[in-house]
Each structure stands twice: as structure tokens, then as C-alpha cells.
Amino acid sequence: MSRLLSVTLLEVYALVLALVQHVRGVRSDEAVSLLNIPVFDPPLIRTILHRTEFLSFGDFFWRLVFATILIQSVWFIYETAHGLPQRLKKTLCGAWLLSASLILSAGALSMASIAALFGLLLALLLTMEQDLKIGGLLARFKRYLKAERTPARAMRFVHDVLHHNDERLAFLIGCLWLAAMFTAYQALLYFPIVVLLLLRTKTPHWKKILYFYSPLLLLLCYTLRNPLLLLSFVQNFTRDLHALSITEHLLYGLSLWSMGGGLVLSIVGTAGIVIMRRWELLASLSLTLLLAILSPHIHDSILFLPLFIGGTYFLFHHRKAKKLKDAHVLAAGLIMAVTAVFFFPSLEPNLARDAMKKIPVDDINATILLVGPYSYEWSYYSYLPIIHYSENLKNPITKYMICIKDCPESLKGGMVAKEDLSLGITLYERQ
Amino acid sequence: MKKKGLPPQTPLWQIFIIVLLFMIFIEAAQAFRVRGMYMEKQRLLVMHTLQRFADEEGWFLSDLSPTRIDKRQMEFMHETHHRGYDESVCYKSRYSETSPAIRCHAF
Numbered sequence: 001m002s003r004l005l006s007v008t009l010l011e012v013y014a015l016v017l018a019l020v021q022h023v024r025g026v027r028s029d030e031a032v033s034l035l036n037i038p039v040f041d042p043p044l045i046r047t048i049l050h051r052t053e054f055l056s057f058g059d060f061f062w063r064l065v066f067a068t069i070l071i072q073s074v075w076f077i078y079e080t081a082h083g084l085p086q087r088l089k090k091t092l093c094g095a096w097l098l099s100a101s102l103i104l105s106a107g108a109l110s111m112a113s114i115a116a117l118f119g120l121l122l123a124l125l126l127t128m129e130q131d132l133k134i135g136g137l138l139a140r141f142k143r144y145l146k147a148e149r150t151p152a153r154a155m156r157f158v159h160d161v162l163h164h165n166d167e168r169l170a171f172l173i174g175c176l177w178l179a180a181m182f183t184a185y186q187a188l189l190y191f192p193i194v195v196l197l198l199l200r201t202k203t204p205h206w207k208k209i210l211y212f213y214s215p216l217l218l219l220l221c222y223t224l225r226n227p228l229l230l231l232s233f234v235q236n237f238t239r240d241l242h243a244l245s246i247t248e249h250l251l252y253g254l255s256l257w258s259m260g261g262g263l264v265l266s267i268v269g270t271a272g273i274v275i276m277r278r279w280e281l282l283a284s285l286s287l288t289l290l291l292a293i294l295s296p297h298i299h300d301s302i303l304f305l306p307l308f309i310g311g312t313y314f315l316f317h318h319r320k321a322k323k324l325k326d327a328h329v330l331a332a333g334l335i336m337a338v339t340a341v342f343f344f345p346s347l348e349p350n351l352a353r354d355a356m357k358k359i360p361v362d363d364i365n366a367t368i369l370l371v372g373p374y375s376y377e378w379s380y381y382s383y384l385p386i387i388h389y390s391e392n393l394k395n396p397i398t399k400y401m402i403c404i405k406d407c408p409e410s411l412k413g414g415m416v417a418k419e420d421l422s423l424g425i426t427l428y429e430r431q
Numbered sequence: 432m433k434k435k436g437l438p439p440q441t442p443l444w445q446i447f448i449i450v451l452l453f454m455i456f457i458e459a460a461q462a463f464r465v466r467g468m469y470m471e472k473q474r475l476l477v478m479h480t481l482q483r484f485a486d487e488e489g490w491f492l493s494d495l496s497p498t499r500i501d502k503r504q505m506e507f508m509h510e511t512h513h514r515g516y517d518e519s520v521c522y523k524s525r526y527s528e529t530s531p532a533i534r535c536h537a538f
Contacts, residue, residue, distance in 0.1 A: 035512040039493050053514060171443040178451070207444050214451045221458035227468035227497060231478075374491065376512075383514045387489025394487045 010074065013097070014067035014106060021067075021107035022060045025350030029299070030109040031380035034059060039232050041111045042222060044182035049109070059109065059380075066113055067106040071097065073120060080124045081313060088316045091329050096309060098333055099262040100340040101301035110299040111184035116306055118180040122193040123281070123310035125173075127317075166201040173197050174211030181219045185233075186303055189291065192283035240295040253293030259343045260304025262336030269308025272315030281310050298345070351404075351425055356381035358419045358427055359400055369396060371411065372404025401428040467500030476526045477505055484524070484532050499523075506535055 032039055036050035052058040074093045081089045096102065105113045177194050180187035191212075198208040223230055244252065258266050273281045285307045292300060352375075359368065361383040368382060371389040379386055389396065389411070396411055403426045415428035467473035481495050490509060499506040503525055510519040522532040 035517075037493050037512050038496070167443060171447060174447055210444060210448060214448065214455070218451055218455050218458065221455055221462050224469075225458050225462035225465060227465055227474075228492065228495065231468075232493070369489070376493075379491075379513045381514070385511050385513060385518075388485075388491055389489065390486040392483075392486040393489050396489075 007072070007075075010071050010097075011068065014071040015064060017071070017103060018060065018063040018067040018107040020347075021063050024345070024347055025353045026059050026109075026377050026380050028375040028377050030059070031376035033109050033111065034062075034380055035376065037376065037379075038226055038229050041184050042182040042219065044179065045111060045114055045184075062109055063107045066109060069117060070102060070106040070113055073117060076120065076124055077309060080127055081316075084313075084316050087326075087329075091332075092309065092312060092316065094329075094333060095262070095265040095268075095312065095336065096305070098336040098340065099265055099305055099308075100259045100336070100343045101261070101305050103340045104259070104344060105299055105302040108299060110302075112186050112297075112299045112302055115180060115184040115187040115190075116302040118176065118183070118187055119190045119193075119284070119303065119306035120309065121176065122190055122197065123306045123313075125197055126193060126278075126280070126310060127313050166203050167207075170198060170201040170203045170207060170211055173201075174215070177211065178215040178218070181215045182222075186291070186300065189287045189303060190284050192280040192287075196280040237295050244296075249293050249296070252296035253289060255343075256292040256296055256298070256301040257289060257304060258339065259298075259301040261308040262339045264332040264335050264339075265308045265312060266304065268315065269304075269311035272311030272313070273307065276311070276314040276318060278311065278314055281307050285311075350377065352377040352381045355402055355419075355425060355427055356383075359384065363399065366399035369398040369401045369411070370404065371401065371407045374404075378402075397430075399430050401430075402426070403428065461498075464499045465497050467502075467505075468497060473500060473502070480505065480524060480526050480530075481507065483528070484522075488532075 026034065029040065031037075033041065033046040033049050034053065036043070036046045049058075049062055052061060055061060074096050077096055078089055078093050081092055084092070105116075173194060180190070194212060198212055201208070257270075260266055261269050270285065272278075273285055285304070288300075288303045288307065291303075356378075359366075359382075363384065366384050368384050368386045369389055370378060370386050374388055384400070387393070387398065389407075401407065401411060401415055405424075407426075407428075412428065414430055416431050417426055418429040419427040468477060477497060477500055481492060481497070484490060485492050485495065491512075494510055494512060496508045496510070497505055498508055498521070504523060505526070506521060506523040508519060508521055511517050521535040523535040524530045524532045
């Protein structure tokens, strides 16, 4: 019963985080995923998200799903850390739930969150290698049947089955790697962990090479067949690189690192990775930090979190953390909560949502002319086709016009200003 | 240990490689059709043409996707992205400044 209560409370937490993001409205990178626009990410998850476009509450539905997956993943941590004392297990779980990156990203429709979930599964598979000392598959199966069924216990049992059959374990890792490759390019940052897990399986080398390289080859072919995707990736990366000074890059990288684990977990996790000489985690951490420095995006901070969880687990597991007192844990929790509040973005108005509410959706033959800087949330909130103004536009005659910046007077002929939205944005309608 | 009467199980790696090889073949074939985008001179022609159509028609570049690139002409898909039905149309055009975008046979 207490487990059910805990699940319910966690779900309420996920709901609150989803609601906060819903109030903020759909942002540009989220609209890309919801509309299945091939500019940032591979197609797996965004294709699924796009299927529910017909639902008026589709974005909130997926926010709740993403938040639920991230928050309830704490049970995987809880069950996997079964070799730790109860207090340290709960500390580790609390660190996952209170980290600023999770609070920011749970409820946001970011592919980095799903990539981080993949990273967590990999880190937990690493930790499972540590204390699988109980023998007897049949005895474990009987204990599983008697024990309370939870997703994490199922995962442990599946791992046990796979551990006794390295062929299946390698196949599972290959499938996870393939799914991650086609969810977010950021999942590439975890390749050192994938390599180590595959190397540990007792399968022929050619199978390890197959499971590791064939998803990469498929991703490469997919990227090459979408040249504009590759071009936008390079352009965005170059723009990010030149937008900031070296000092600003380093500061942003440090901010994302501290946000990743709510500062406390960032320090402890990094220390754990270094002290315990977990080279695969260190390699992934270095790659993630490099990405955070070169191309800082706030939602990428969650990519650090599974690495910190892994590092902290190994530190707790192999070091006697007797000196960790309740006061220390409480202080750490307080610092993490303050960090989360510090980094949480403000609730700014969503201009695209406010503007599109003024346009009737049943005017199916109408078109909207957008004048000014464009971002993808305008397309998400529009039920009508949008065309973008440029000086060479052949046919600027449309039913509606949204002026994000000052519109040329030549466009206003026959148009009446229907609504003066905030920040100088005006909606015109043709009479 | 195999049970009598049951067919032998296909090794997992065979399932993995068959599925992936099929997908790699499909993607590689399409990537080959647009290989011109990875040669600088042709890429500049393609991007200039796409940008011209984007400016003239009010399209967004992210809604355009080249599907075939030859030395003298190209084919591309224009797919609108907004709530509701997303229209997807195939066009072809030569690289000259005055060539119009003509609808091709949709896939």
C-alpha cells in the first residue's frame, strides 16, 4: 500500500511539472517534435508524437507521458541500488527527483530527456554488473513471483535471464542503442558505456561490432538522405559556437553541469566517477561537457544526470558512507531545491498561442502571412497554412497577416488591424 | 535445448542484421539520389534554387526536402507543417533563375 501511495505522490509531482510546462506553452523546439519537422532529431519519437496532432490537448498529453516516464524511473534506481543501505538508496532517489535538470525537463517535450532515460538504463545496467552475486535462476524466479511486482524488479529479472545468456543481452543492448540513435543525436554521448557493456558480453567480437556499428551506419545513411537536416545542424552549431565568447561558453557549460545534478549531485557524481575510475562514465561525461560548452542548450543539462547517478552509486557502493548523516542529506536536498528554483525559467507569455487564438479555425481556405522573425511554435498553434514574408514574395494576398515587426505599408492595403497583441505584434484581417 | 517438433529458433543476430540491412539499403538508396548535395558547386545551386522558391512562394526551408539531384535539375518535396492536414507536394525544377517549380508525379 505504501508503494502505491509513493507511486501516486510521484505521479502528482509529474502532473505538476507537466502543468507548469503546459502553462508556458509549446516552444520552438517542442513544436518541431510535435509537427514532425526534420530539423533537429531523428524520426522515431517525433513520428509518434505527430500521430496525436488531431488531439487538442495532445501537447499536454505527451508532457504528462514524458514527465511520468522521467519521474517514475526513480523506481529503477531504487531497485537497482538494492546493495546499498536504505538511507543511501533513498538519498540517491531523492537526488534524481530534486535535480534542477529533471525539474526543468520533466514535462518539456525534449528529445534530450529520452536520451537521458536511455543513459540511465545504461548506467543501471553497469551497476547491475557489480552485485549480481545471487545464483540459481530458478530460485530467483520463485522469489520474483512471491515478491511485489514492480517494473524495476521485472527489469532485474530480465537482466538475470539475459546475464545467463550473453547473446540475448548483447541483442538487447543493440536494440536499445538502435532506438536511442533514432530518438536523439545526443544519445551518441553515451557510446562509451555501450561499448563497455558489449565488450563485457561473452559473444564473438564480430557480433559486438555488428550491434554497435550497424545502428550508427543506419543513422549515418538517414542523415545523409536528409541533407537539409545535416545543413541546419551544422549551421545551428556554427551559430552557437560564434554567438558567445570563450568565457561565456565555459560559464554556460559550467551552468549546465551544475544544473544537471542540482550542484550537489553534480559534485558527488563527478567525484564518484573520477575516484572510482569509471572510465566509460568519465568518457561520456567529458563528451557531454564538451557539448554543453560548445553548444549550450538548457534542456541538454539532463544528459548529465544519469552519469551523476552512476558515479554516485559507485561511490556509495564501494565506499563506506558512514559519515553521511541526516543533516548532510537534508542540507544537500535544500541546496538542490534552491538550485532548481534558481535555474527554473520564468513563465513568459506565449505570443504564438495568444495570436492564433484570435483566428477562427474553420476558415479552411484562408492563409496567414507572417511578417518578421519566425519560429516553429507559430506553425504548431496554427490550423491554417502559414507563408513567410520576403521582398520577393509573389503573392502576398492572404486572409490574415501577423506583423511580428513593422509591416510594409504596401501589405496593409485592404487589411484591418484586428487585434493589437503584446510586444508590438499586430493581427490584420482582410475585409 | 531444443524441444522435439519445434522449428529451430532463428539466432537473434540474424533478425537484427536482416532488419537493419533492409533499412540501410532503403536509406542509402535515397542518400545516393541526393549525393549532389555533398559536392560544393551543386550544393550551392540547389540551396540557391530552394531559397529562391522559398522567398517567392513564402515557404519555409524546413518544409522543403530534396529527393533527387541531377546536374541540370532537381526534385524536391514541399510539405506544410501546421495543425491539421499537412499537404505534401513534389516539385521539379532546373537551376536557372527563371525556371518555375513544376509539379512532378507524387510518390
